Amino acid sequence: MQPTATSVRAVNRLTARWAGSLPGPRGTVVSATTLWPLLAFLQDAAGGPARDELGDATGLPAAEAAGAARGFLEALGAIRGTRAALGLWTRADLPLHGDWRARVPAGTAGTITGDATIDRRTLDGWVDERTEGLIRSMPVHIDKSTQLVLAAAQSVRTRWLRPFFETEVVPESGPWQGRLLLGLHRTTSLLDRVAVAETPDGPLTVLKILGRTGVDVHLLLGHADMTSAQVLRHGIGTLAGTGATPVHGDRLPLGEAGPGLRVSTVRSRTPRPVLEVLTVAFRVAANHDLLEEPALFGLSTASDTSRGHFPGISPDPLAVGSAGQGAVAVFDAKGFESATVTAISVMAGGMPPPPRYTVRHVEAVIDRPFGFLTVHRTSRLVLTAGWVTDPLPFPEDRDDDEDRGYDDDREYDDDREYDDDRGYDDDRGYDEAVGT
Structure with missing residues (x-):
């Protein structure tokens, strides 16, 4: 239901x-x-x-x-x-x-x-x-x-389908410049997890983080002059299909492709493209x-x-x-x-073999105020909407050997994305979903 x-x-x-x-x-x-x-x-x-x-x-x-x-x-x-x-x-x-x-x-x-x-x-x-x-x-x-x-x-x-690694982030510009923040980092080969939507107020980057229960979080980054109201309103609009169709990571142009996004080509050991995400932890x-x-x-x-x-x-x-x-x-x-x-x-990560391939590399860096939507994947119901202005600082007493998001001994296939009913993305072919 x-x-x-x-x-x-x-x-x-x-x-x-x-x-x-x-x-x-x-x-x-x-x-x-x-x-x-x-x-x-x-x-x-x-x-x-x-x-x-x-x-x-x-x-x-x-x-x-x-x-x-x-x-x-x-x-x-x-x-x-x-x-x-x-x-x-x-x-x-x-x-x-x-x-x-x-x-x-x-x-x-x-x-x-x-x-x-x-x-x-x-x-x-x-x-x-x-x-x-x-x-x-x-x-x-x-x-x-x-x-x-x-x-x-x-x-x-x-819980995320694939957890993040925790890391230190010190933004070089913007409102959080120079602050030591609790950063979250991960990579995937699924470039459709990021897209750029053209809105009347400028381009909007939409990054989807998939959860295990069919509830996902969409991180929304506009250009520096966009207000929280504009970012959140346009983010919700993309769910309803209003405005221009978002351009996904596999079709974005090389260079600065959108707010917080840079697209390039890199040498790689595998033929898979790379989406690299760096954002910050928050409590609002x-x-x-x-x-x-x-x-x-x-x-x-x-x-x-x-x-x-x-x-x-x-x-x-x-x-x-x-x-x-x-x-x-x-x-x-x-x-x-x-x-x-x-x-x-x-009222009343070892030493890798030399790279063999040239692949598309999309880097998404969200290190200034941004919006988020919690979205039920199948119905597209927005459960919560919010704006982040004060991310969590990196703990001064953090042990370097402490778990950084998941067990290093476990092998994660970054293409294996599950949904809440069938065990893999319903909108993708099974072979593509499991990376075969």
Whole structure:
């Protein structure tokens, strides 16, 4: 089971809309996958202008919103390496319409007491458990006026098909110039893992790092003047096939072929081409107050507390009191992990033989601020999107003999790329996939 094409388009549209509004330059991470279903459940119950505004954010007719949100959450939780959960807490004395409650997935109900200390402990415990400790607190304000809290959590963990070696990186230019950073290095013969997309704001380099669970990370590097909003928006656009078709590594011109990319020919012991990747490890965390830009998420009218906007939830007048998201993403030599929680509260290497071949060599160096997308490979759903401005430093106490990403005694075939269902890339012939 995977998300429907309609849901993927709608969620990716909201992610692009959000990413396109990000202020820069600062590191951040966002996820519409935990926000979109909450907006859809609220849209289903909303009335008047609030219903229309939420529909603009979800991209769905109100009659379809709750069913689509429920199906999306079920499909999201079925993606290997991904956990998803929905939580709904209400005051015991808040009357709920049974038909709306029935459209919310079973097993999500809880109670809040009106005591902020008790309720905060309950909600924070749910967040900690659902994100496996990556996030510790519910990202909304809770007090005695809170009548209802609707939250969604997601965690993603994947191991790379081929780990990186850890190394030292000291950029020679750019914002990270002179800093000793924890670098990640590896090579492959699959040149289609990198591409350059021409966008209205300039060329964009897209580098795919494949995970073992069918969840991949796309690293995005634009030219130095491109903003985070431009890079992330165009990166999501390449998934939807908008704009010019990206040019992959095997067809890039010699020389400076794109941001961070240089293509040349080198002497080699084998006839295989080489894609050499050097990037940096990072950990990015962010908290977002969604009501700072309520129109972006269809919450302008819904957050007007002078009147009620959700007659489908309760006969009591209700309005959005707060809305927020907490998110974290970690990228290192062995894999990637991220977690997001969105909530809305409602108020009332030996010596080689001599080289024999001349082969194409593509070098990708990402050593200045860049974007990233976590992408479900088969559906192209963007699980998280982020911007890296503060990479991890190289540890001063690192032991030179320490593991640098994988066991040196193990022989890795850098052409053996697996998918989550068949054991090799579904979009490549088997012989090519295993390097025969």
